[in-house]
Amino acid sequence: MELNVVLLIMLVSCAATAATDYVRPPPRATLSFPWSKKRSSEPQQVHISLAGEKHMRVSWTTNSKHSPSVVEYGTSSKNYSFASKGESTSYSYFLYSSGKIHHTVIGPLEHNSLYYYRCGGEGPEFQLKTPPSWFPITFAVAGDLGQTEWTKSTLDHINQCKYDVHMIPGDLSYADYLQHRWDTFGELVQPLASARPWMVTQGNHEKEYIPMLEDSFKSYNSRWKMPYQESGSVSNLFYSFEVAGAHVIMLGSYTDYDKYSDQYSWLKADLTKVDRKRTPWLLVLFHVPWYNSNEAHQHEGDDMKAAMEPLLRAAGVDLVLAGHVHAYERTNRAYNGRSDPCGAVHITIGDGGNREGLANKYVDPQPEWSIFREASFGHGELRIVNTSHAYWSWHRNDDDEAVRSDQVWLTSLSGLECLNEKADHEPRKMLLEP
Ligand SMILES: *[C@@H]1O[C@H](CO)[C@@H](O)[C@H](O)[C@H]1NC(C)=O
Numbered sequence: 001m002e003l004n005v006v007l008l009i010m011l012v013s014c015a016a017t018a019a020t021d022y023v024r025p026p027p028r029a030t031l032s033f034p035w036s037k038k039r040s041s042e043p044q045q046v047h048i049s050l051a052g053e054k055h056m057r058v059s060w061t062t063n064s065k066h067s068p069s070v071v072e073y074g075t076s077s078k079n080y081s082f083a084s085k086g087e088s089t090s091y092s093y094f095l096y097s098s099g100k101i102h103h104t105v106i107g108p109l110e111h112n113s114l115y116y117y118r119c120g121g122e123g124p125e126f127q128l129k130t131p132p133s134w135f136p137i138t139f140a141v142a143g144d145l146g147q148t149e150w151t152k153s154t155l156d157h158i159n160q161c162k163y164d165v166h167m168i169p170g171d172l173s174y175a176d177y178l179q180h181r182w183d184t185f186g187e188l189v190q191p192l193a194s195a196r197p198w199m200v201t202q203g204n205h206e207k208e209y210i211p212m213l214e215d216s217f218k219s220y221n222s223r224w225k226m227p228y229q230e231s232g233s234v235s236n237l238f239y240s241f242e243v244a245g246a247h248v249i250m251l252g253s254y255t256d257y258d259k260y261s262d263q264y265s266w267l268k269a270d271l272t273k274v275d276r277k278r279t280p281w282l283l284v285l286f287h288v289p290w291y292n293s294n295e296a297h298q299h300e301g302d303d304m305k306a307a308m309e310p311l312l313r314a315a316g317v318d319l320v321l322a323g324h325v326h327a328y329e330r331t332n333r334a335y336n337g338r339s340d341p342c343g344a345v346h347i348t349i350g351d352g353g354n355r356e357g358l359a360n361k362y363v364d365p366q367p368e369w370s371i372f373r374e375a376s377f378g379h380g381e382l383r384i385v386n387t388s389h390a391y392w393s394w395h396r397n398d399d400d401e402a403v404r405s406d407q408v409w410l411t412s413l414s415g416l417e418c419l420n421e422k423a424d425h426e427p428r429k430m431l432l433e434p
Pocket residue numbers: 074075076079081
């Protein structure tokens with residue numbers, strides 16, 4: 001207790017004298033998950049995701065192969081007026097066999113409402129809140145989560161903020177081939193992920209590819225099914241969704257992105273469908289950052305950036321959120337390696353708390369497009385207040401207090417000249433050409 005007080009005083013006085021003397025906390029231990037006996041039909045690892053207008057996908061796992069993929073739900077507790085039946089899958093990976101993984105879409109659901117539900121006809125009751133139909137809406141964002149004491153700290157802080165949708169730009173469980181860690185990750189995030197939609201895209205730690213033995217993204221695709229069919233995509237690795245006036249695109253850094261790829265044609269088609277009157281805000285998430293002045297992972301995103309950045313600029317993307325680098329960085333609006341008022345703001349937020357620790361070496365001098373950079377664990381919150389304004393804040397998990405360390409008002413490009421560029425403008429041409 002006393003030690004804590006002394007530490008706190010030291011921290012406060014350090015912060016007061018020189019912000020640059022901030023002492024970064026070291027990585028924390030991996031969480032241990034004591035084995036507990038569960039009935040084989042008990043629903044585990046419950047999480048929800050948006051699945052098209054007014055619909056939500058409920059995903060969970062049971063050890064029993066006979067448990068039905070049914071979700072009962074309603075607007076008052078223990079009174080389930082509705083039921084939906086879904087599908088199930090399972091996979092094996094080396095000697096590991098997964099449980100039965102259920103995916104059941106429920107709806108139509110009212111906006112901004114509380115629903116009570118249970119999975120498989122038994123087990124505990126869960127509660128979820130649907131997002132609002134229009135602004136304001138709040139997104140929580142954290143990448144590179146893992147399952148350490150720092151992850152827990154990040155999740156606790158996210159749990160304290162009032163958010164509607166959680167978005168993860170890749171690297172979820174850090175299972176790294178040990179499949180039971182996907183199960184413990186599911187258990188760790190269930191309290192949050194069963195209550196608000198978790199929208200994820202994949203990172204390198206989701207790949208788990210073993211040449212000639214195991215395909216890429218086997219466990220990720222089986223467990224974290226996202227609304228790719230609902231958004232006209234052929235792959236769970238890239239998709240989009242619309243919520244409360246925001247069009248959000250999830251891209252894959254580890255699947256083909258060149259001009260002739262499925263992902264590229266899908267992205268182009270998806271951007272062409274965006275209507276900035278219906279969704280004045282346009283957001284994009286993927287794992288490997290395109291603007292990164294940390295020494296870690298320098299230039300890894302260059303090829304994808306070269307292929308896809310003109311499309312994003314032509315469509316007037318407001319904000320790009322990436323992970324991968326275990327630190328936080330925010331840029332000016334940028335395009336083609338320079339500040340550009342019609343480019344996107346890029347934020348790297350790969351500091352959710354994984355076991356690999358922080359990346360704290362930076363390229364000097366700080367590039368002209370880089371506004372704020374710091375290596376600390378934390379999470380971000382994006383509160384879109386109306387068609388033109390959004391408030392972004394980054395919260396550092398400092399000494400177990402979520403300290404707000406960076407904040408900025410963002411304005412949407414939907415009201416600006418950028419979207420009215422002439423058809424002979426190079427990025428515009430790329431978006432329009434068949
Ligand atoms: C159960 O829900 C229905 C429909 O939502 C409602 O009409 C009914 O009054 C509820 N019953 C109880 C006991 O709460």
